[in-house]
Each structure stands twice: as C-alpha cells, then as structure tokens.
Amino acid sequence: MLRSIAQKDPNVKVIANARNFGHIRSPYHALLQARGHAAILLVADLQDPPRMIRDFIEKWEEGFKIVLGVKSQSEESALMFGIRKMYYNFINKVSEIELTKNNTGFGLYDARVIEILRGIDDPYPYFRGLISDIGFESYKIEYVQPSRKRGVTANNFYTLYDIAMLGITNHSKxxxxxxxxxxxxxxxxxxxxxxxxxxxxxxxxxxxxxxxxxxxxxxxxxxxxxxxxxxxxxxxxxxxxxQVLKRPHVVEKERINFDKFPENLSSVTPKTDNKKIYYSA
Structure with missing residues (x-):
C-alpha cells in the first residue's frame, strides 16, 4: 500500500527495514532521516489523533521548537493507564531531569532538535528522556487517547518493562x-x-x-x-x-522516493551542508 501511494506522490518517502527492530529503535531512526523544517512523530494505529497536527504547527509557528501531545485521559484499559501514570510519577521522582508525563513521543520537533539528536548517537535511546534532556521549552497539548480501532498491539509485559527500565537507567543513579x-x-x-x-x-x-x-x-x-x-x-x-556494542538503530532493506540510497545500510550517518545531503558509511 505504501509503495502504491509513493508511486503516485513523489513527496511520500518510505523506508522499509530488513525486519521489525522494535518501537524504540525504528521510530527514532526514521525521525533522524527527516529533512524538513520540522517533523511530526505519531504511531500508525491512530491512537495519536492526526487532527492534532494542525495544533502542533500553530504552536510551532509561534516559536516553540517542541510541541507535545499529552494524554489527559485514555479510552484504553483504565488499569493500564493507571499503571503508566504511576510509572511517570515514579520516574519523575527519581530522575535527574523533569520528564513529560503521559507523553509517548507524539508531537512536533523542530529541525534544530533533530539535528541535536543526530549528534547524540545513542544506539538504544529513551526518546522521551532525550527530549527533556535537550532543554528546549516545550508546549504541551492535552488530548483524550482514543481506543485502538484495528489490529492488536505487539507490546507485552517484557517490552513495557524494557522501556520502563530504560527510562530509569538512562536518567537516574x-x-x-x-x-x-x-x-x-x-x-x-x-x-x-x-x-x-x-x-x-x-x-x-x-x-x-x-x-x-x-x-x-x-x-x-x-x-x-x-x-x-x-x-x-x-x-x-x-x-x-x-551502548558499548554500538549497533545501528535499524538495517534498511529499501528506500522509496529518496534521491540517494546509502551504500552501507547497516551503518549510515546522514550529514548535510548548505547545498546537498550525502551519506558517509
């Protein structure tokens, strides 16, 4: 479906990975490939409402380099929402920086923010923590998270535990x-x-x-x-x-509607100058 859409519209760019590298590495890698004035991150199950993109852009145009969607309520399981809320309260108490509660990464990020993320070079990042650690003032827009309409989440106890411990080990001693x-x-x-x-x-x-x-x-x-x-x-x-292993975020299998395809897909570092984009392996 994505390939068909990309054939009709050259502005649609698609990156297909060699396999599913998980919900921590894959979105982060994709965000680092964005070359616009700003990038918006949202999940494909549409529990992050696309209608909020307009609100994000309005606040970005007012001067905010980071605009985040924050869940005030959720139509998902009340138990899971309560557990997540308890986790955010706990990690804020033990963290060395103040993290945004009830944000999954859904939001708008200025090109300046993305450029800083490229320089951090974290092979397994806790994205929400990195955004808070950068220090730019962010504008938060509350929303009610809708229930998932289709599909079944791939998250389980292990994946949720993994990201929870990642937040603690990355931001607290x-x-x-x-x-x-x-x-x-x-x-x-x-x-x-x-x-x-x-x-x-x-x-x-x-x-x-x-x-x-x-x-x-x-x-x-x-x-x-x-x-x-x-x-x-x-x-x-x-x-x-x-951190020591320094494995790449993902290994790409295919790029569609990109001007140039990197020769070494397993370890590419995108770089820019004033005129063009090039890749160094």
Missing part, C-alpha cells in the same frame, strides 16, 4: 545509591539484633530460646534484598553493554 544505603542500614540493623539476642541469651540462659524461625525469616529477607539489587545492577550493566 538513585537505584544504585539506594542499594548501597539499604545495604548499610540492614547491616547495622542485623548487628543490633545480633547483640540484643546475645545479651538476652546471656541474661535468660534457661528461658530464652533463639529458635529457627528468626533465622529462616532473616535468611529469606536478606537473600531477596540481595537478588533485587543484583537485578538493578544487572539492568545498568545491560544498558552499558548495549
């Missing part, structure tokens, strides 16, 4: 520092309990029984706390591993 503080507090607490038990046994040798219940409960408590924070550390290590 609090979980790591919390692990150190909790470890110190629990060590001190354990030492105090041990001293109390020792004194109680000395004073009431014949009547005080240590018992196995405190030992078993303490063992399970400390083991679970250790596993939890080992998992947190693992998330940060995984994030570092992803």
């Amino acid at each position: 609090i979980p790591l520092r919390l692990a150190a503080m909790v470890g110190f507090v629990m060590s001190a607490f354990s030492f105090i309990v041990a001293v109390v038990y020792f004194l109680a046994k000395l004073l009431f040798w014949n009547y005080f029984s240590v018992g196995t219940a405190p030992l078993v409960i303490g063992l399970f408590l400390f083991s679970s706390v250790q596993l939890f924070f080992i998992g947190i550390i693992g998330e940060y290590i995984g994030s570092i591993h992803t």
